[in-house]
Amino acid sequence: MSTAETQERRTPGLVPVAETMRTAERRPSSESGQSEPAGPPVRLASAFWRLLGSELGLTFRRPRNQVMLAVVACVPVLIGIALRIASADEAVGGLIGSVAGNSLMLTFASFSFLVLLLMPIAVSVVGGDSIAGEAGAGTLRYLLAAPAGRTRLLVVKYLNAVVFAYATTVVVALSALVTGLVLFPVGPVTLLSGSTISVAEGLLRILVTVGYVGAGMAALAAVAVALSTFTEVSIGAIAATMILVIVTQVLRAIPQLEAITPYLLPSWWTKFDAVLRSPVDFGSLGQGLLVFGAYILLFGSIAWARFSGKDITS
Amino acid sequence: MTVVTHEAGAPFGAAPPSGDSAIVTQGLTKRFPGGQVAVDALDLTVPRGSVFGFLGPNGSGKTTTIRMLLGLVAPTAGEYSVLGLPLADALPRVGALVEGPAFYPYLSGEANLYRFDAADPTAPGGTAKKRVAEALERVGLSAAAGKRFRNYSLGMRQRLAIAAALLGPRELLILDEPTNGLDPQGTREVRALVKEIAADGTTVFVSSHLLTEVEQMCTHAAIMRAGNLVAQGTIASLNGGLTTRVRVETPDVADAARVLGTLGLADVRMPDGGAAAVTADLGAHAPEDINAALVREGVAVRGLAVVRPSLEDVFVGLTGEGFDVDG
Numbered sequence: 001m002s003t004a005e006t007q008e009r010r011t012p013g014l015v016p017v018a019e020t021m022r023t024a025e026r027r028p029s030s031e032s033g034q035s036e037p038a039g040p041p042v043r044l045a046s047a048f049w050r051l052l053g054s055e056l057g058l059t060f061r062r063p064r065n066q067v068m069l070a071v072v073a074c075v076p077v078l079i080g081i082a083l084r085i086a087s088a089d090e091a092v093g094g095l096i097g098s099v100a101g102n103s104l105m106l107t108f109a110s111f112s113f114l115v116l117l118l119m120p121i122a123v124s125v126v127g128g129d130s131i132a133g134e135a136g137a138g139t140l141r142y143l144l145a146a147p148a149g150r151t152r153l154l155v156v157k158y159l160n161a162v163v164f165a166y167a168t169t170v171v172v173a174l175s176a177l178v179t180g181l182v183l184f185p186v187g188p189v190t191l192l193s194g195s196t197i198s199v200a201e202g203l204l205r206i207l208v209t210v211g212y213v214g215a216g217m218a219a220l221a222a223v224a225v226a227l228s229t230f231t232e233v234s235i236g237a238i239a240a241t242m243i244l245v246i247v248t249q250v251l252r253a254i255p256q257l258e259a260i261t262p263y264l265l266p267s268w269w270t271k272f273d274a275v276l277r278s279p280v281d282f283g284s285l286g287q288g289l290l291v292f293g294a295y296i297l298l299f300g301s302i303a304w305a306r307f308s309g310k311d312i313t314s
Numbered sequence: 315m316t317v318v319t320h321e322a323g324a325p326f327g328a329a330p331p332s333g334d335s336a337i338v339t340q341g342l343t344k345r346f347p348g349g350q351v352a353v354d355a356l357d358l359t360v361p362r363g364s365v366f367g368f369l370g371p372n373g374s375g376k377t378t379t380i381r382m383l384l385g386l387v388a389p390t391a392g393e394y395s396v397l398g399l400p401l402a403d404a405l406p407r408v409g410a411l412v413e414g415p416a417f418y419p420y421l422s423g424e425a426n427l428y429r430f431d432a433a434d435p436t437a438p439g440g441t442a443k444k445r446v447a448e449a450l451e452r453v454g455l456s457a458a459a460g461k462r463f464r465n466y467s468l469g470m471r472q473r474l475a476i477a478a479a480l481l482g483p484r485e486l487l488i489l490d491e492p493t494n495g496l497d498p499q500g501t502r503e504v505r506a507l508v509k510e511i512a513a514d515g516t517t518v519f520v521s522s523h524l525l526t527e528v529e530q531m532c533t534h535a536a537i538m539r540a541g542n543l544v545a546q547g548t549i550a551s552l553n554g555g556l557t558t559r560v561r562v563e564t565p566d567v568a569d570a571a572r573v574l575g576t577l578g579l580a581d582v583r584m585p586d587g588g589a590a591a592v593t594a595d596l597g598a599h600a601p602e603d604i605n606a607a608l609v610r611e612g613v614a615v616r617g618l619a620v621v622r623p624s625l626e627d628v629f630v631g632l633t634g635e636g637f638d639v640d641g
């Protein structure tokens with residue numbers, strides 16, 4: 001057969017489906033005549049968002065991830081109930097006292113409890129699974145042959161982890177807000193320093209906290225995704241990220257190593273309490289964001305360098 | 315649209331258009347970090363429009379070659395070109411099945427296809443539904459489309475992988491052992507599907523162990539051994555190295571051998587052992603003439619067969635009889 005002949009026979013743009021009686025019957029006649037535009041395949045601008053949408057759909061529909069979000073959402077409720085019981089017994093001071101005195105304070109209390117372990121675990125799982133999970137399942141080779149593009153896939157995987165990190169943060173904030181409103185009085189917030197801000201200002205500061213803590217988790221996600229490009233076993237990448245989180249917390253606790261603490265992520269996660277100063281200590285928040293940005297840049301580069309040249313043999 | 319398929323008996327005649335290749339490799343080499351040379355200086359030319367069988371024993375480097383063609387593994391030396399385009403532009407026009415199916419077990423077959431379709435930057439999301447449904451129908455999976463991949467049988471998984479390779483308009487299909495795990499009907503269907511796709515002008519590059527299968531559906535073949543290419547060409551040219559023989563079953567072996575000799579057939583062989591049959595190279599002789607001559611001379615002919623060389627003979631001749639894998 002000649003090429004000219006075969007190309008004429010081909011229906012442009014369509015999957016070359018043989019028109020059998022069966023398929024012809026099933027398809028509405030109006031549709032059978034129309035076909036997609038011919039010519040070389042064009043890269044679509046919407047394709048990036050379609051892939052990101054597919055990725056987000058996989059992440060948020062996956063039961064494992066839903067369970068993690070649910071667990072994270074339960075913690076503020078438990079903290080709220082515990083504080084309610086504790087504050088009923090006697091007059092208490094400090095953070096517990098201020099939570100008992102104002103519903104909005106539960107959000108900050110919940111973050112200071114969750115930001116060091118439970119939220120990092122959730123983010124490590126999604127970030128560590130990102131590339132390694134696909135490699136382990138063998139789906140990575142089909143994604144890349146599609147061709148998803150290595151850089152494009154890596155960016156999508158990272159953005160997906162960032163969205164999940166922010167989702168975790170928002171879930172904590174919402175759960176804490178609702179629990180606080182139910183269990184504690186609403187009114188102007190008395191900060192630790194003694195000054196008082198309005199409810200609206202309090203909500204605004206919660207929003208700032210969500211932005212800052214989410215960025216801190218996004219920095220951890222960069223570490224997790226980078227580790228994920230080094231293995232085909234997602235548990236390995238997840239565990240490595242969590243071990244890093246725990247080790248850095250231990251290092252932070254050793255007084256002799258004070259010099260390195262400013263370079264460790266967990267030191268900056270807890271710095272969201274700058275929003276509880278009066279006025280807000282934006283200098284401290286800005287420094288934290290710089291550190292997060294540096295981590296994202298560094299580990300993003302490591303991930304890219306590794307993934308763009310890696311042999312996919314799984 | 316009419317589908318032109320090759321007649322089952324004569325699939326080897328179609329000469330490909332020359333000067334236009336779907337795949338070309340030059341000195342393509344892959345040495346794995348351990349030092350293992352999986353593919354060694356491979357020079358492969360796959361003509362456009364051909365159905366190209368890629369043969370070789372286990373571990374001979376077929377899958378590694380396919381991984382290099384798809385950009386999954388970087389060659390340590392050599393060059394290759396797919397559809398004469400930069401790889402990123404070529405891949406959307408290539409459907410691939412590499413080393414068995416791999417899907418998300420917790421998604422349905424249909425949802426899996428949407429996922430891989432979303433990864434192709436040239437696939438319009440608007441037509442995804444139609445294309446996914448068509449691909450599923452082509453491999454006979456429409457009824458199981460909503461079932462989770464986890465619950466698919468081996469053959470259903472294989473079919474889904476082929477469906478994924480057919481999601482877009484393809485100019486080249488690269489299929490690594492597509493009939494692995496399929497039942498006889500499935501195998502026949504895949505063979506028919508490949509012929510149908512080829513009839514539409516799509517080049518098909520198919521790796522397989524099943525020589526009869528390759529012989530039935532391919533126009534061309536290449537044979538690998540321990541990372542080296544030992545032969546490539548049209549099926550006819552590969553078979554051409556071996557001659558067609560005629561086999562006469564008879565109790566009068568001596569007479570039969572004499573008649574064949576007087577007719578001018580070369581390499582007449584008497585039976586060794588108990589078999590009551592004489593064989594000889596057929597050459598340009600017509601079998602019916604041989605039969606007539608035998609009957610004329612009073613030889614009792616119980617059966618007369620023309621024995622064509624099979625690809626298996628070529629394959630075994632080139633890759634050896636041994637069972638152990640090389641390297």
Ligand SMILES: Nc1ncnc2c1ncn2[C@@H]1O[C@H](COP(=O)(O)OP(=O)(O)OP(=O)(O)O)[C@@H](O)[C@H]1O
Nearest residue numbers: 313346348350352371372373374375376377378641
């Ligand atoms: N990631 C790897 N690291 C080291 N060696 C490898 C790797 N992948 C494959 N090999 C080696 O390369 C050689 C070729 O393997 P390949 O998978 O290409 O063979 P194949 O022809 O596809 O075999 P089969 O018919 O069994 O599928 C084998 O010797 C194998 O051990």
Ligand SMILES: [Mg+2]
Nearest residue numbers: 376377413490
């Ligand atoms: Mg193989």
